[in-house]
Structure formats: structure tokens, C-alpha cells
Amino acid sequence: MPVGQILCVDPMDVVGPVARRRIVARALSVALAASPFAVAFGAIASASGLTLAETIGFSTFVFTGSAQFAAVAILADGGAIGAAVSTGLLLNLRSLAFGILLVPDLRGPVWWRALVSQLVIDESTAIATVENDTASRRWGFLVGGVAVFVLWNLSTIVGAVLVPTGGDTIQRYGLDATIPAAFLGLLWPRLADSTQRRVAFAGAAIAIAVTPFTPPGIAIVIAIVAVLAGRRR
Amino acid sequence: MSDATVVLVSLGLGTYALKAAGPLLLGGKVLPRWITRLAELAPAALLAALVATSTFALGDRLTVDARLLGLVAAAVALKLKAPFVLVVVIAAAATAIARSLA
Numbered sequence: 001m002p003v004g005q006i007l008c009v010d011p012m013d014v015v016g017p018v019a020r021r022r023i024v025a026r027a028l029s030v031a032l033a034a035s036p037f038a039v040a041f042g043a044i045a046s047a048s049g050l051t052l053a054e055t056i057g058f059s060t061f062v063f064t065g066s067a068q069f070a071a072v073a074i075l076a077d078g079g080a081i082g083a084a085v086s087t088g089l090l091l092n093l094r095s096l097a098f099g100i101l102l103v104p105d106l107r108g109p110v111w112w113r114a115l116v117s118q119l120v121i122d123e124s125t126a127i128a129t130v131e132n133d134t135a136s137r138r139w140g141f142l143v144g145g146v147a148v149f150v151l152w153n154l155s156t157i158v159g160a161v162l163v164p165t166g167g168d169t170i171q172r173y174g175l176d177a178t179i180p181a182a183f184l185g186l187l188w189p190r191l192a193d194s195t196q197r198r199v200a201f202a203g204a205a206i207a208i209a210v211t212p213f214t215p216p217g218i219a220i221v222i223a224i225v226a227v228l229a230g231r232r233r
Numbered sequence: 234m235s236d237a238t239v240v241l242v243s244l245g246l247g248t249y250a251l252k253a254a255g256p257l258l259l260g261g262k263v264l265p266r267w268i269t270r271l272a273e274l275a276p277a278a279l280l281a282a283l284v285a286t287s288t289f290a291l292g293d294r295l296t297v298d299a300r301l302l303g304l305v306a307a308a309v310a311l312k313l314k315a316p317f318v319l320v321v322v323i324a325a326a327a328t329a330i331a332r333s334l335a
Contacts, residue, residue, distance in 0.1 A: 036318030099255030174328030177303025
């Protein structure tokens with residue numbers, strides 16, 4: 001059996017050139033759109049005192065934007081390890097849903113599924129699920145996932161290395177304001193929906209209300225109860 | 234090991250478990266309704282909480298400072314459909330300018 005067939009890695013032969021070009025173009029534009037966010041992450045992480053290895057480690061091993069930002073923001077604020085990890089995991093619950101959505105498209109040997117699971121992110125899921133046939137979806141997932149992974153990590157390094165740190169850099173250049181701005185940017189598309197908006201306002205209100213009485217980061221975990229504001233009425 | 238490394242390893246493993254659970258374990262089984270609903274709504278609650286605390290909190294204290302101006306500038310930029318990187322840069326610039334004038 002040819003290697004490509006065993007690994008199910010290379011569905012080139014079934015994805016036509018038009019679909020291939022379309023998918024690659026989408027993957028590159030999505031990866032490029034995501035990379036400024038990684039530059040910002042690299043800058044904020046290194047300004048928050050993470051080493052270069054730790055900063056890149058987040059982008060390689062965690063590899064989900066909002067959870068990376070949340071964990072580093074909570075740590076920078078002196079938050080507990082448990083608060084940083086649990087907030088990140090709650091934000092990443094959607095990865096579970098994406099992984100399940102992609103099950104039919106990720107068939108292959110166990111090691112292959114184990115490897116490509118790391119590429120299950122918002123972008124690769126989006127690129128894959130808009131395609132109509134399995135081969136195109138597989139290709140979309142792989143090309144999208146790899147493109148974002150490579151650019152995401154390179155951009156993280158650019159942010160960590162090029163943005164100056166130390167002293168009063170954070171205050172002087174307003175770098176601390178980039179964190180709420182980044183989170184608002186992630187939240188923004190969700191605010192178009194009235195249920196999501198209700199949950200968001202409840203979440204913000206709860207976090208503010210409990211902040212004076214809880215250790216840093218815990219307020220964010222408690223804000224999860226705001227999902228009750230999204231119950232169907 | 235630094236706190237950041239501990240968080241990185243735990244969050245990395247936990248996130249991987251979430252990503253891989255479907256492809257490795259479930260053969261296309263359907264998730265209970267409440268989990269999908271939670272996954273739909275949880276990001277809005279958590280992201281809004283993060284916006285609020287990273288704007289108003291200093292440790293366990295609440296405060297209003299130049300970060301709020303940055304957030305307002307970011308909201309205006311988003312409203313005008315500015316690209317992500319510009320939103321972040323505008324927020325930093327607004328905050329930096331406000332501080333230099335103060």
C-alpha cells in the first residue's frame with residue numbers, strides 16, 4: 001500500500017486544483033489574520049516576565065489564543081496557578097466540541113489522530129467545515145492548522161523579541177491596555193447575538209462585583225455562572 | 234519550575250485532552266446538550282470577565298485609570314471594523330497619550 005494511502009495524509013489526488021487553491025488561499029489569509037494576535041501575545045507575555053522559552057511554549061503546546069492570553073494575564077496580575085489553568089481550560093471547552101465535529105474528517109491511525117488533534121483550533125475547524133466533501137475538509141483542516149501553527153509561533157517570537165520590556169515600558173507605551181483591547185476584540189463578534197450579549201454583561205458584572213473579595217484570577221472563574229443568563233426563556 | 238511553566242504544562246496537557254477527546258476516543262458520539270450549550274456560552278462570560286478585570290482591577294482593588302480610555306478607543310475601532318492589530322495598537326496609543334498628558 002502506498003504510504004500516502006496508509007497515512008491518509010495526502011488527499012491531493014482527490015482534491016481538485018480549484019478546491020486546493022481556494023483552500024490554500026483561505027488558510028493563508030486566516031493565518032495572516034491571526035498572527036498580529038500572536039505578536040501581541042509574545043509582547044505581553046515577555047513584558048509580563050515570561051522567558052522566551054515559556055512564551056513560545058504557550059504558543060506551541062497550548063496553541064489557543066484566548067486561553068494563552070487569559071493564563072498570562074492572570075499570572076501577571078499575581079493570580080494563582082489554579083485560576084490561570086482553570087480559566088484557560090474553560091475557555092477551551094469549545095475545543096472539545098470542535099474535536100467531535102471533526103471526527104469524521106480526521107480518520108486514520110491512532111498516532112495520526114493524536115498528532116493532528118493539536119491542530120484542532122477555531123481557524124482549522126472553520127476552514128474545514130465550510131467544505132462539502134470529506135477530502136476537501138481534511139485538506140482544509142490540515143493546511144489551515146499547519147499554516148496557523150507556523151505563523152502563530154513565528155509571530156509569537158517576533159512579539160517577544162521585538163517589543164521592548166523592562167522598567168516602566170508597560171505603563172509608558174500603554175501595553176497594559178492591549179490586554180483588555182485584545183479580549184474585547186475576541187468578544188466583539190459574539191456581541192451581535194442577544195443571548196451572548198446578556199451572558200457577556202452578566203460575566204463582566206459578576207467579575208467586577210467579586211474582584212475585591214477574591215484572589216486575582218478567581219473572579220474570572222466565578223464569572224462562568226453568567227452562562228445562566230443565557231438560559232432559554 | 235516557575236509558575237508560568239507549571240501553568241504552561243498543565244494548560245497545555247488539559248487543552249490537548251479537550252482537543253483530542255473527540256478524534257481519539259469518541260467514534261462520532263453526540264455530546265450531551267448541556268456541554269455544547271456551555272461551550273457556546275462560556276467564552277462570552279469569560280472574555281467579558283477578562284475585559285472587565287483587565288480594565289478595572291489592580292490585584293484585588295478596583296480602580297479607574299487610563300486603561301479605560303484605551304478600552305473605549307478599542308471599542309470605537311472595533312465598531313469601525315478596524316483589523317485586530319490596529320485595535321490593539323490604538324488602545325495602547327490612547328492609554329499612553331492619556332498618561333503622558335496626565
